[in-house]
Amino acid sequence: MSDSSSIAGQPARRGLPGGATPAQSCVGLVTGVAGRAFAIRSGGLEAVGRRAASCLLEPVAGDTVACLLVAPDELWVVAVLQREEGAAHLLRSEAPLKVEAPALSFEVSHLELRAARAEMAAGDAEFSCSRLRVVAGAIKLVGLALNSVFDRVTHFSKHHLRTTQGIDRVQATHLEIEAEQLLRLSGEHALINGDKLVKTRGGQIHFG
Template sequence: MNEPLSSSVPARKRRRAPAAAPDQPLAGQWCVGTVTEAESGALVVQSGSLRLPATRAASCLLAPAAGDSVACLRVAPRETWVLAVLQREEGVPQVLQCDGDTRLEVRGGTLALNAARIELRTEALDASARRTTLATDSADVVARQLSLVASRIKLVGALLSSVVDRVEHFSKNYLRHTDGMDKVSATHVEVQAQQLMRLEGEHALVNGRELVKARGAQIHFG
């Protein structure tokens, strides 16, 4: 019986399969440059003699401005990413910029904002909290329309002053207590009661300069 061919071939003449090349990461090149143009999201970075069109990386929250020194990563001849702003000239505003829906989430801690002045500008503002506390020396609220809905409202203060063209008040029960003087001044005062109207005081004065008229089915004095 014939032997296999492989056994008749010398070991030195056998060919070995080439070993698989290990996976290699994409190469990148770091560089530092200066932003020369930053308009409408388009960036141009000057690094040495190179003028590189660049794109701000998603992790670079500080929007680059002209004159900034930035750290860049080149991953292709025509692809340059700005990863960080290294230095900025004094007086240039710091703008944190994100594209698309953004959420700031803090787990198991407190988020504190500390600034000399805080401004909020938005088309719509939604705030939801189980408890809200506002402490301020002075507050101004200016709105074209203000609606307040609550199951219980309590106002405590030393002075309440309001100026409106018209006031409409509807309630099932209305109780008012005044320790001092309660005075109403108007051109025409009208009080109506469906069942009973009662006026009581230690002294009651009714003064009509031209006419005092009382009308009823029965009128009792004394």
Template sequence: MRDNLARQRVETFATQEVGTVIGVMGRSFQVRVGSGDYAARRAVSCLVEPALGDRVLLALHEGGCHVLAVLDRDGDAPARLVADGDLEVCAPNGRFTVTAGEGVRLVTPAEAAVAAGTVRVAAAEGSFAVGAMTYVGEQLVAQVHRVKTVARSVESIAGRWVQRLDRAYRFIAESEQVRAQYYEVKARAAVNIKAEATLVSSGELTKIDGGQIHLG
């Protein structure tokens, strides 16, 4: 049986011709060569998708016809790398670099996942449009010159919150409520409270202490 298989492999042969793509019908390509017109499929090794007018290398064999390679293309039509199934690019012992002079785009209707030991992004300008985003991490450190946030609602939950500021300004249109077990305000120079009505109430003790106290 092995001898029969070896004999069949030896007897299988193919001829190659250079032709022009004159028609595209789904996954089949109509190719015109010197010996006639043939309906050919794209070989698995030919990742560049043939287009109308391309000069291609055609292989004719007992099993049919296959486009082996795209040789020439007129005009500035983009080269499309197409795989019928999943496509993997592997460099187990090296690096994989994508370089483009006018931009790089990643488009998919499904999930785009990045798994790496370290991720670095360096850009002069960035823009993100995300419907819903979730961040889970151990630590977040940000160093920026200016931050501006516009939101309809903001809620923060933390075990400890520390802010160190040179100046702070808050403009609240309606009301502000602070609920705490212990509330302390310290100012080195002065504390100024202005309102049409001021109410101070305590359940047990109210104490006012100062070098001078002026009422009225």
């Protein structure tokens, strides 16, 4: 039998391949942060390193990190190993970040989202909560059908304009329409039906 093991059918190579860059791993302490540069102290080594693309957790001063020393002046922080309890965690990516998964769920006590522009597209969406409060400068809804069911609806606006091309019907047990100055009802045909009583009262009543 051969002494070499294989992965995916490829024989394992002993030592470094020709032309490969050697690297030394170490564990260090972040002593300072200046922009994208991190001051690292590991034993007697003090160097300035950068965060690797795979390390999304932003290192802060006091973190214990795993580093990869490629050259005397090239140090990469590949992972944050330990942080003080209670300190905040920040995931940062210098490039656009995309997450793909069959299912994604968040379970938190408080969720806050801030963005200059937000877009969401879904074939079917459902939102459930005990209370919903929306504050916006302008709201526009466009769709084929709108169905709403409420026990009570209260609406206030300075101006209310409504246009219906088809039938506009209101069905209620008791209906009141009150205007402080002028009430005007007009149409090609006007019908008022009262099964028991029709009453008109005013200081002056004009017909015709």
